Amino acid sequence: MTTKLKALCEGSAVPLLLIVVWEAVARAGWISPIVMPAPSAVVVKWWEALMPAAAYDPTSQSRLAWALSGEMVHDAFASLYRVVVGFLVGAGLALPIGLLMGANKRTYALLNPLVQVLRPIPPIAFIPLSILWFGLGNPPSVFLIALGAFFPVLMNTIAGVRQVDGIYLRAAYNLGVNQWTLFTRVILPAATPYILAGVRIGIGTAFIVVIVSEMIAVNNGLGFRILEAREFMWSDKIIAGMLAIGLLGLAIDTGVSRLNNHLLRWHRGLEH
Amino acid sequence: MAQIVASNVQKVFKTADREVVALKDIDLEIARGEFVCLLGPSGCGKSTLLNAVAGFSLPTGGVITVDGKPVQGPGPDRGMVFQEYALFPWMTVAENIAFGLQVQKKQKAEIAATVSQLLEMLNLKDFRDRFPKDLSGGMRQRVAIARVLALDSPIMLMDEPFGALDALTRRNLQDELLRLWERLGKTILFVTHSIEESIYLADRIVVMTYRPGTIKRDQRVDIPRPRDPSGHAFNELKRELGRLVMEEQQRHADDEMKLAAVD
Numbered sequence: 001m002t003t004k005l006k007a008l009c010e011g012s013a014v015p016l017l018l019i020v021v022w023e024a025v026a027r028a029g030w031i032s033p034i035v036m037p038a039p040s041a042v043v044v045k046w047w048e049a050l051m052p053a054a055a056y057d058p059t060s061q062s063r064l065a066w067a068l069s070g071e072m073v074h075d076a077f078a079s080l081y082r083v084v085v086g087f088l089v090g091a092g093l094a095l096p097i098g099l100l101m102g103a104n105k106r107t108y109a110l111l112n113p114l115v116q117v118l119r120p121i122p123p124i125a126f127i128p129l130s131i132l133w134f135g136l137g138n139p140p141s142v143f144l145i146a147l148g149a150f151f152p153v154l155m156n157t158i159a160g161v162r163q164v165d166g167i168y169l170r171a172a173y174n175l176g177v178n179q180w181t182l183f184t185r186v187i188l189p190a191a192t193p194y195i196l197a198g199v200r201i202g203i204g205t206a207f208i209v210v211i212v213s214e215m216i217a218v219n220n221g222l223g224f225r226i227l228e229a230r231e232f233m234w235s236d237k238i239i240a241g242m243l244a245i246g247l248l249g250l251a252i253d254t255g256v257s258r259l260n261n262h263l264l265r266w267h268r269g270l271e272h
Numbered sequence: 273m274a275q276i277v278a279s280n281v282q283k284v285f286k287t288a289d290r291e292v293v294a295l296k297d298i299d300l301e302i303a304r305g306e307f308v309c310l311l312g313p314s315g316c317g318k319s320t321l322l323n324a325v326a327g328f329s330l331p332t333g334g335v336i337t338v339d340g341k342p343v344q345g346p347g348p349d350r351g352m353v354f355q356e357y358a359l360f361p362w363m364t365v366a367e368n369i370a371f372g373l374q375v376q377k378k379q380k381a382e383i384a385a386t387v388s389q390l391l392e393m394l395n396l397k398d399f400r401d402r403f404p405k406d407l408s409g410g411m412r413q414r415v416a417i418a419r420v421l422a423l424d425s426p427i428m429l430m431d432e433p434f435g436a437l438d439a440l441t442r443r444n445l446q447d448e449l450l451r452l453w454e455r456l457g458k459t460i461l462f463v464t465h466s467i468e469e470s471i472y473l474a475d476r477i478v479v480m481t482y483r484p485g486t487i488k489r490d491q492r493v494d495i496p497r498p499r500d501p502s503g504h505a506f507n508e509l510k511r512e513l514g515r516l517v518m519e520e521q522q523r524h525a526d527d528e529m530k531l532a533a534v535d
């Protein structure tokens with residue numbers, strides 16, 4: 001416990017020092033607050049955005065709904081919703097296609113050229129097309145996120161299926177499995193470490209793409225909010241928004257990592 | 273009638289630059305309930321023959337029949353225990369043992385009963401919900417044996433199953449295997465390159481030659497069980513088999529030298 005505490009103190013020394021210097025510089029007025037607002041101002045803005053704007057009114061809403069009515073909370077949910085839907089669409093398509101491509105040479109030969117052509121195009125390059133195809137609002141955003149999540153999950157699923165150790169296949173055939181059981185009970189679990197690595201990259205990409213897409217096609221979400229703040233030159237709000245984006249990213253990554261540890265609890269070298 | 277019959281079995285591996293005759297003119301009959309060891313130096317084709325019986329890799333000539341039917345592929349009537357254990361690491365001990373039964377679409381209650389019984393029989397009760405990564409080598413091989421016993425296959429094929437274990441664990445598992453074999457009456461075809469292990473276990477020891485793999489000696493072991501490795505008859509046989517294996521080992525070494533000279 002004390003060593004943990006010590007590590008925490010050590011780890012926070014540099015950031016704290018930086019914040020103190022930054023605050024001092026801002027207060028001394030050496031830098032315009034539009035370029036670089038004081039950290040205290042950022043925290044104030046962050047808190048304002050997080051908290052409900054109106055006073056609690058028991059007649060019109062529940063306490064929970066009120067507590068979550070802050071602008072930042074709404075934006076965070078909007079962004080998270082897009083990430084989740086886009087990721088589920090992208091990964092949901094990538095997983096079966098990847099399993100097929102990994103297991104079946106014909107399918108691989110058929111689809112791989114297309115994959116190789118499309119894969120290097122960054123999802124962001126699809127922005128113009130996505131707006132032409134889907135207009136404004138959530139659909140183009142979800143499309144871009146799905147695209148960003150699709151390829152990492154696809155490539156890792158293919159690799160995962162291909163690296164399955166032949167000894168497991170032989171053991172399974174020896175026990176008399178049919179193709180379906182072999183696939184669901186042996187190949188799929190044996191490929192999970194690879195697939196989950198792809199999921200992690202895919203979620204990371206999805207999170208980048210959601211912020212970018214919100215700067216273009218929609219009018220809520222954390223990405224939209226920081227771009228909106230720029231028009232008013234509210235740099236404190238911009239940084240507060242960035243802080244929120246960082247925290248949401250951290251929360252998503254922690255969640256995925258927890259899931260990872262649970263699903264791979266059988267895996268050697270993953271001690272916890 | 274013999275349960276496993278190999279007649280005139282050949283196996284040739286073709287690689288890019290040469291052909292390896294791994295098995296040649298193999299004629300072998302194994303009776304129901306017999307414990308047979310395949311013995312020979314590394315590379316003499318023991319695994320190749322076992323895999324042919326298992327149906328993983330069919331012979332290029334001749335036939336192998338099991339209960340009169342030619343072997344055409346792997347199946348649960350010939351349970352295999354691999355040297356590398358080959359447990360499914362994502363399944364717990366109990367799940368690994370149950371898997372073969374689930375594949376056969378057995379009733380849940382029946383599966384649970386069989387699994388408990390096997391866990392008991394192989395001293396694995398305290399490990400039922402552990403994953404293979406948490407087990408020692410000896411424990412893993414017990415689970416692999418339990419997994420095959422769950423299938424209740426009449427034939428057990430074992431490819432150097434105890435090769436990676438320390439001497440003490442190895443002796444324990446050998447004793448346990450003999451107990452199971454006497455109790456369950458299975459036919460066992462057991463690959464090893466340990467002369468002592470083969471004499472300790474087998475009714476019959478089939479010594480193989482190195483390249484091409486043929487049968488050099490089909491030796492019956494008449495020493496009553498439990499066999500004492502320090503006994504006279506045991507050591508007599510050990511010397512005799514040692515001489516046979518050493519000849520083949522020597523040919524193996526000469527072969528390596530020749531290959532090295534070519535390279």
Ligand SMILES: Nc1ncnc2c1ncn2[C@@H]1O[C@H](COP(=O)(O)OP(=O)(O)OP(=O)(O)O)[C@@H](O)[C@H]1O
Pocket residue numbers: 285286287292293294312313314315316317318319320321465
């Ligand atoms: N797939 C393969 N392709 C080419 N040659 C092979 C193949 N499998 C085995 N061989 C060759 O066939 C011969 C017999 O191999 P096998 O694995 O049966 O030997 P083994 O007696 O089991 O040896 P060990 O004790 O080392 O396991 C060896 O010379 C090996 O090089």
Ligand SMILES: [Mg+2]
Pocket residue numbers: 318319320431
């Ligand atoms: Mg072998």
